[in-house]
Amino acid sequence: xxxxxxxxxxxxxxxxxxxxxxxxxxxxxxxxxxxxxxxxxxxxxxxxxxxxxxxxxxxxxxxxx
Amino acid sequence: xxxxxxxxxxxxxxxxxxxxxxxxxxxxxxxxxxxxxxxxxxxxxxxxxxxxxxxxxxxxxxxxxxxxxxxxxxxxxxxxxxxxxxxxxxxxxxxxxxxxxxxxxxxxxxxxxxxxxxxxxxxxxxxxxxxxxxxxxxxxxxxxxxxxxxxxxxxxxxxxxxxxxxxxxxxxxxxxxxxxxxxxxxxxxxxxxxxxxxxxxxxxxxxxxxxxxxxxxxxxxxxxxxxxxxxxxxxxxxxxxxxxxxxxxxxxxxxxxxxxxxxxxxx
Numbered sequence: 001x002x003x004x005x006x007x008x009x010x011x012x013x014x015x016x017x018x019x020x021x022x023x024x025x026x027x028x029x030x031x032x033x034x035x036x037x038x039x040x041x042x043x044x045x046x047x048x049x050x051x052x053x054x055x056x057x058x059x060x061x062x063x064x065x
Numbered sequence: 066x067x068x069x070x071x072x073x074x075x076x077x078x079x080x081x082x083x084x085x086x087x088x089x090x091x092x093x094x095x096x097x098x099x100x101x102x103x104x105x106x107x108x109x110x111x112x113x114x115x116x117x118x119x120x121x122x123x124x125x126x127x128x129x130x131x132x133x134x135x136x137x138x139x140x141x142x143x144x145x146x147x148x149x150x151x152x153x154x155x156x157x158x159x160x161x162x163x164x165x166x167x168x169x170x171x172x173x174x175x176x177x178x179x180x181x182x183x184x185x186x187x188x189x190x191x192x193x194x195x196x197x198x199x200x201x202x203x204x205x206x207x208x209x210x211x212x213x214x215x216x217x218x219x220x221x222x223x224x225x226x227x228x229x230x231x232x233x234x235x236x237x238x239x240x241x242x243x244x245x246x247x248x249x250x251x252x253x254x255x256x257x258x259x260x261x262x263x264x265x266x267x268x269x270x271x272x273x274x275x276x277x278x279x280x281x282x283x284x285x286x287x288x289x290x291x292x293x294x295x296x297x298x299x300x301x302x303x304x305x306x307x308x309x310x311x312x313x314x315x316x317x318x319x320x321x322x323x324x325x326x327x328x329x330x331x332x
Contacts, residue, residue: 019089020109020189026101032089034069049101053157055109055165055187 007046007063010039015058021050080245081236082204085229088189090210096201099212104157106193108137108219111169112152115180120149128172130280135159137219137276139172151177154190154219156276190219194269195262200250205232213261216269224261231256274321289314 008029017037022030029043030050048064067074084092088107093099118141126141133139136156143149153168160168166187173180193212199205207213207228214221235253239245278286290296293310296303312319 016187018188019087020107022089022091023102023189023191024104024107028091028094028101031091033067049104052104053107053109053189055111055189057164057166 007061008039008044008050009060009062010037011058011060014056016056018055020053020055021059024049024053080203080240081250083207083232083236084204084210085207085225086210088191088209090206092204093196093206093210096204096206098196098198098201098204098206099210102189102191102193105136106191107157108154108190108192109157109160109165110152110154110188110190110219111165112140112150112186113169113173113182114144114148114184114186115151115173115177116148116183118147118149118151118177118180120147128176129283131159132280133172133175134168135161139168139176141176149177151180152186190214191221192216192219192272195258195265198247198251199228199232199254199257200235200247202247203245205236205250205253207232213257213265216265217272217275218268224265227261228253228257231260270322274318286311286315 015037017032017035019032019037021037022028022032026047026049027043027045029040029045031038031040046061046063048061051059051061051064066077082092084090084096086092088102090099094101120141120143123143125143128134128139128141134153134155136159137154139151139153141149141151151169151173153165153172155165155168173182191209191212191214194216195212196206199207199211208225209221211228213224213228215224232253235250235256236245238252239249242249290307290310293306296306296310
């Protein structure tokens, strides 16, 4: 199942919750909670950085620069 | 705080909180010590445990170059019995839109085409410059959360252990005086910067130069190193001899390093 939140899209089948996106997200819109990646929809700008650093390609950000 | 097992939220208070929550850490940001990592401060990594890989000797391998690992490196770490951890760490800004997993697949096709994949590990690895301060009032940051990895290699386990020792000593000293202030906990920052942090700063400057070199330049340097006598002993490469040989063959490197060092001081 995919989650779509204000530009950033998480492919839950591919995401391994490694936290790279959370480390790079300037807005703290992506947070690792235990074994889950939580997306705070209202915080996402979207800038595209999280999708850029994702090692698996699980994140897409069509609105990113 | 939130109990992830039960989902319940509750308050918890401590004299000093240690933020050791890894690369995805937010606690140092909340303490005002750190910002988010830029894409070029984060290796995007993928590694697979391979069985049945051809290993010519008990050496670790580093493979450099834009085709296998742009802005980073690919590695083979032997684990015995024909097994090895094989991985790549890339600079996402130089990856041309490809992911670390895609680069790993390409590297495995080259280095271990007949190997059996048994365990995939994926993640980000901080290669950022060290933080200016590691302590705030009632808070210290440790490990990858505090940008304490070696910025050239990305390795961070030993650094984190040493930092934890230093942080613990500073916390005990501060608490014994009834303080948990940033000023008193700052002994940890000073000790870190005097020791490992100082070395890490040098590695950071070296990384900025090294990973920016064109492939042809890296190949030329590798050829030059292969002709240096006494570069290896039974323990492996001699780092100082290697640096001396590289600088002797490429005096420009010394100027670049000095420039990077001075540039870093101004930040």
